[in-house]
Amino acid sequence: MKVQKRIHLRGIGVLLGFCLLVNNSYSQTPDVFRFEYMLMPRNSDEAKLSRIKLVANVPIKIGKNDNIIFGGEYNRMAFDLRRNEPYNDVVTRTFHVADLNMAYILQYNQDWRFVGVLTPRLSSTLTNDIGEGDVSLNATVGAIRDMPDLEKPTRLVLGLAYNSTVAVRVPLPVVYFEKRFHPNWAYVVGAPKSGMKYFINDRHMLQTEFILDGYYVNLQNAVISSDSGVASSISTSVALFTFGYQYAVANNIFFYGYAGHTLFQAGVLRDDDRNNIFTLNDEPSFYFRAGFRIGI
Numbered sequence: 437m438k439v440q441k442r443i444h445l446r447g448i449g450v451l452l453g454f455c456l457l458v459n460n461s462y463s464q465t466p467d468v469f470r471f472e473y474m475l476m477p478r479n480s481d482e483a484k485l486s487r488i489k490l491v492a493n494v495p496i497k498i499g500k501n502d503n504i505i506f507g508g509e510y511n512r513m514a515f516d517l518r519r520n521e522p523y524n525d526v527v528t529r530t531f532h533v534a535d536l537n538m539a540y541i542l543q544y545n546q547d548w549r550f551v552g553v554l555t556p557r558l559s560s561t562l563t564n565d566i567g568e569g570d571v572s573l574n575a576t577v578g579a580i581r582d583m584p585d586l587e588k589p590t591r592l593v594l595g596l597a598y599n600s601t602v603a604v605r606v607p608l609p610v611v612y613f614e615k616r617f618h619p620n621w622a623y624v625v626g627a628p629k630s631g632m633k634y635f636i637n638d639r640h641m642l643q644t645e646f647i648l649d650g651y652y653v654n655l656q657n658a659v660i661s662s663d664s665g666v667a668s669s670i671s672t673s674v675a676l677f678t679f680g681y682q683y684a685v686a687n688n689i690f691f692y693g694y695a696g697h698t699l700f701q702a703g704v705l706r707d708d709d710r711n712n713i714f715t716l717n718d719e720p721s722f723y724f725r726a727g728f729r730i731g732i
């Protein structure tokens with residue numbers, strides 16, 4: 437019974453993590469606790485991005501089978517642009533993205549659960565007092581089907597995520613399908629993440645990932661672009677491939693490290709209507725991240 441409950445919560449973790457990815461933060465999967473450092477070194481556009489992530493989530497049992505999850509995530513990002521641009525003093529600074537995650541998990545039957553997630557978000561340079569443009573509200577609904585007792589266990593996650601900060605404000609799909617097709621191998625197909633997993637043994641795992649990712653931050657002090665008007669926000673969209681290693685210290689306690697390269701990157705300044713008015717960074721970058729996590 438404990439194993440079955442843990443598998444259900446891992447599926448919930450996938451949906452929560454992907455709703456954060458679709459809502460433009462560098463999130464992967466929610467955990468009881470996570471500390472992570474990420475670096476995209478300086479590239480040919482003279483741009484560098486680093487990030488420190490701190491995550492905490494608390495699952496609480498409601499009734500016989502349902503659960504709620506309360507949690508939070510904080511990302512501190514430092515964007516450094518060395519090109520000689522008139523707004524370098526504004527974009528070369530620390531950005532802050534903080535989420536409060538509230539999820540309700542309803543068990544429909546033995547295989548299926550339904551999930552609703554509400555995510556108030558603060559994303560800002562925090563150079564002034566918090567204003568209207570710094571806060572947004574995102575939401576995700578979805579369903580999880582876990583079938584761990586099959587000869588080749590599977591997990592399916594389907595959902596829709598709404599992000600109030602993107603230019604086209606329509607729900608975006610969340611799709612995740614994982615299958616353990618061999619005792620040592622599993623594949624993941626989905627959006628915004630796909631990949632392969634190789635389990636060396638119970639403690640050591642290798643993994644490849646293809647990830648669609650990004651972030652959005654409100655600029656409290658407007659930046660005047662050299663040719664296109666006034667920018668009120670900065671955002672980045674990234675497609676990247678990584679290869680990594682994870683070591684299980686104990687049950688659900690891990691150290692991990694990943695390295696990779698971007699396949700596509702677009703860091704831009706946007707105006708109040710979310711229009712792209714200036715490109716800050718569209719050149720490829722290396723990508724590294726490492727951390728410690730305690731899984732749900």
